[in-house]
Amino acid sequence: MGAKDVLVIGGGIAGVQAALDLADQGIKVYLVEKGPSIGGRMIQLQKVFPTMDCPSCIFTPKMVAASNHPDITLLAYSEVSEIKREGNLFLVTLYKKARYVDEDRCVGCGICENNCPVDVPSEYDNGLGARKAIYIPFAQAVPKVATVDLDHCVLCGVCERVCPAKAVNFAQKPETINLEVGAIIVATGFNLYDPSKLEQYGGGKFANVIPSLTMERLLIPNGPYGAVVRPSDGKIPRRVAYLLCVGSRSRNPINGYPYCSRVCCMYTIRQAQSTILNLRKVEVDVYYMDIRAYGKGFEEFYRRAEGVGVRFWKGRVGRITEQENGNLLLRAEIIDGSDSRIVEQEYEMVVLALGIRPQHRALAKLLPELELDDYGFVKTAAPKLDPTTTNVPGVFVAGVAEGPKDIVDTVMQASAAAMRASAYITNL
Incomplete structure (x- = not known):
């Protein structure tokens, strides 16, 4: 960890693309996603316009590549709780939520999910379908690891008994992870x-x-x-x-x-x-x-x-x-x-x-000096000439966190943010 590392906040298409572009240059990347899996909104779509291609076919290989890349540390089910500036470094504290499932043991077989007696509205299906109190968000989830939703779990113990890998662990505790990075890319996506x-x-x-x-x-x-x-x-x-x-x-x-x-x-x-x-x-x-x-x-x-x-x-x-x-x-x-x-x-x-609508209001509290526009999107130094650089040195933005845009423009801006972050840490 240090001045030559980069933190990417958000595991949608913008965050994953930025992380891959940085890692392919040999830069150490920490990819943080608050949900149980990376994928963001794009993985929920039926098709993309105007080609009518399958989003999963486009995005799933990138998700897998990000999880397997030696220079990307994937921190799913985690949130940034504090960011401090110390010289050229950002001191970042992450809160890694407890899944109550051992990520090293879980193989994503779904046996626990199939035996769980509790039905919960599925966030992935926008509340239409149902998931279980222990669940894998969707078939292509990365990491493909079960998560216990303790707010709905009835603690019947069925998942713990049927798990062949003995991965379910209700004694698991949340973790605090401290990082030192030289640059941050904000790719927090959007709400509707x-x-x-x-x-x-x-x-x-x-x-x-x-x-x-x-x-x-x-x-x-x-x-x-x-x-x-x-x-x-x-x-x-x-x-x-x-x-x-x-x-x-x-x-x-x-x-x-x-x-x-x-x-x-x-x-x-x-x-x-x-x-x-x-x-x-x-x-x-x-x-x-x-x-x-x-x-x-x-x-x-x-x-x-x-x-x-x-x-x-x-x-x-x-x-x-x-x-x-x-x-x-x-x-x-x-x-x-x-x-x-x-x-x-x-x-x-x-x-x-x-x-x-933007969804990074919490980030504004972590980086109070970060300028937002009147609607809550991250402001950039020069929207036409430098659309990824913010007013905070070392902090860059990509995707809909900066403003509404389609997937093609999001990917291009993510790659641009990666290059700007790369150039910035090189000159530290």
């Missing part, structure tokens, strides 16, 4: 806007008004249900509406934030196409303010969606009301050229394309 704030759309109360990440899990063939069904009754929907800019581009602070979240248009167009391709006999409508298809191949992807039958309506949905049968009545103002009209349409399911 909270739909419960939007009373006009049901405020999270209507079962068949679902957030975009929930639809993501429904569209995956090996997802919680194995099919696209609406949550209230398991019925296959035949009319689905997507609402864009939910929580984004709003001048009214009650309804969200004024910035564009950049990815909502394209992930919605991808989901709308997938809905038609999965269900076939379905009508899919997208309500939008304007489509921002700015990247390579994005405009063609948008036009292709129109070709497969996705209908686009320029306008804003003002209100959603729930019918007795669980269907949803949308009241919207539709703009057609210089004219506008009020329409009401009934759908069996509505998907809210939620905007992006």
